[in-house]
Amino acid sequence: xxxxxxxxxxxxxxxxxxxxxxxxxxxxxxLQDALEIKFIARGNMLKIIGTEKEIHTADEVIADxxxxxxxxxxxxxxxxxxxxxxxxAYAANSDxxxxxxxxxxxxxxxNKGVIRPKSEGQEQxxxxxxxxxxxxxxxxxxxxKTYLAVAMAAAALKEERVGKIILARPAxxxxxxxxxxxxxxxxxxxxxxxxxxxxxxxxxxxxILKKYLEQQVIEILPLxxxxxxxxxxxxxxxxxxxxxxxxxxxxxxxxxxxNSKAIVTGDITQIDLPxxxxxxxxxxxxxxxxxxxxxxxxxxxxxxxxxxLVREIIDAYDKFDEESES
Numbered sequence: 001x002x003x004x005x006x007x008x009x010x011x012x013x014x015x016x017x018x019x020x021x022x023x024x025x026x027x028x029x030x031l032q033d034a035l036e037i038k039f040i041a042r043g044n045m046l047k048i049i050g051t052e053k054e055i056h057t058a059d060e061v062i063a064d065x066x067x068x069x070x071x072x073x074x075x076x077x078x079x080x081x082x083x084x085x086x087x088x089a090y091a092a093n094s095d096x097x098x099x100x101x102x103x104x105x106x107x108x109x110x111n112k113g114v115i116r117p118k119s120e121g122q123e124q125x126x127x128x129x130x131x132x133x134x135x136x137x138x139x140x141x142x143x144x145k146t147y148l149a150v151a152m153a154a155a156a157l158k159e160e161r162v163g164k165i166i167l168a169r170p171a172x173x174x175x176x177x178x179x180x181x182x183x184x185x186x187x188x189x190x191x192x193x194x195x196x197x198x199x200x201x202x203x204x205x206x207x208i209l210k211k212y213l214e215q216q217v218i219e220i221l222p223l224x225x226x227x228x229x230x231x232x233x234x235x236x237x238x239x240x241x242x243x244x245x246x247x248x249x250x251x252x253x254x255x256x257x258x259n260s261k262a263i264v265t266g267d268i269t270q271i272d273l274p275x276x277x278x279x280x281x282x283x284x285x286x287x288x289x290x291x292x293x294x295x296x297x298x299x300x301x302x303x304x305x306x307x308x309l310v311r312e313i314i315d316a317y318d319k320f321d322e323e324s325e326s
Contacts (some may be wrong), residue, residue, distance in 0.1 A: 002051045009062060011044040020069055027075060031061065034084045064118075097312075121303035122148055124169040129261065132295040134253065136241075136284065137265045139299025145265040146239050147199050152263070154203035157217070162260070163233040164217050167196045170243040170254065171222045193220050196239060223248055232257035241266035241281040243273055249280025 011020065021028050021041055028039045037050035039056050048058050064083040078130050117123040122144055128135050136197060137145045153165045197220065200209055212218040223244055239243065240253050249264075256262055264326045266281040273279055288294050 002053075004049060005052055005055055006047055006049045007055055007059065009046045009048065009059070010044055013044065014064070015044075015066065015069060016043075017044065019074055020066070022075075027080065030077070030080055031058070031084070034080070035061065065222075073308045087183040117148070118144065119299075119303040121297065121299040125297045125299075126152065128295040128297055129263065132293050133260070134256070134262045134264070134282075134294045136288075136294075136296045137263060137299060138268060138281065138285070138296065139303060140267055140269060140301060142304040143299040144303070145267075145299065146195060146237075147202075148198065149237050149239070149263040149265055150199035151203060154200070154239060156261070162235045164235075165212075166217070166226075166231055166234055166236045167193075167200075167218070167220045167239065168223045168226055168237065169193055169196065169239045169243075170248065171224070193222075196220050196237075223252060226252055226255050229255050230257045231255050231260050234260045236260060238262070238264045239266075241284075242268050242279050244270045244280035245273065245278050246280050246283045249284050252280075 011017065012283060022030075031037075032039055035050075035054060035058050037048060037054045037059075040047040040049070046062070048055050048062075050058065061080075062082045065075055065079065068079050068083070072079075085101060117126055121139065125135065125137050125145075125148060139145060139147065150167070153162075153167075156162045157165055200218065200220075203209075204212070209218070213220075223238065234257070236252075236256065238249075241249065243266075244252065252264075253262070265282070266282070268279065268282055271279050271282075276282070285296065289296060
């Protein structure tokens with residue numbers, strides 16, 4: 001029988017313990033059964049008893065759920081199920097040893113907690129960026145492509161490995177018309193860029209983010225505004241790249257200058273262009289694969305880190321598409 005160990009976690013004082021532990025510690029009982037481990041709660045001190053591997057997994061789950069509680073104000077059973085599934089799936093290497101999360105360069109402390117990889121695909125994305133200057137992250141919704149890309153950019157800026165961050169998105173109408181939206185062009189385009197703003201707000205204090213935006217240390221702009229620029233000493237992200245055209249993708253990639261890195265994220269199953277064949281993301285896979293310094297990371301349903309139902313939704317749509325084509 002493997003030797004038991006124990007650690008004690010200090011739950012932050014701002015956490016509502018009733019919401020975290022659950023009514024009559026129902027959340028803790030659920031996690032004990034799911035993780036096959038023992039919890040002892042004494043106010044803000046939470047003791048975890050189990051094997052080294054079990055304790056590591058439980059510690060990961062607790063950290064994730066604290067972040068969920070800070071963000072949403074509550075923890076649901078699906079939240080706990082998702083946290084357990086993700087942490088148990090990736091807590092051990094192939095030889096069964098506990099992974100050392102400290103081995104990853106990305107340990108970014110943000111307003112929402114520590115950003116760290118939560119799947120093998122996300123680990124590959126981080127590792128690939130160390131070795132390559134251009135990385136394509138291709139995969140379905142919920143795999144953390146955009147969020148992790150922004151986290152890596154913020155980490156690079158914080159560590160002064162780059163001097164600025166550029167985030168771009170194609171302004172493609174996904175079933176809606178820009179022309180009918182109220183306001184000037186900036187007001188019309190801002191909704192397309194909102195996910196990038198949201199991610200940055202998790203990475204940086206609001207006053208720092210505001211200063212960086214005002215000083216253009218961080219720029220968030222439509223893809224069309226990239227034309228004619230040379231981006232030196234920058235971390236560049238192209239989000240929703242499946243909605244870029246062949247010409248736009250070529251334009252974006254050729255903006256890269258000295259001491260710069262780029263991440264291109266997209267989902268080839270959610271193309272909003274009139275002709276899917278014209279997608280710059282799809283064409284880049286065929287044109288650029290095999291070039292040294294450019295890497296393609298393909299994320300899958302196994303890397304989904306959103307609500308547990310997102311996997312089921314992806315599978316259902318994939319099945320529907322296959323049946324429609326047959």
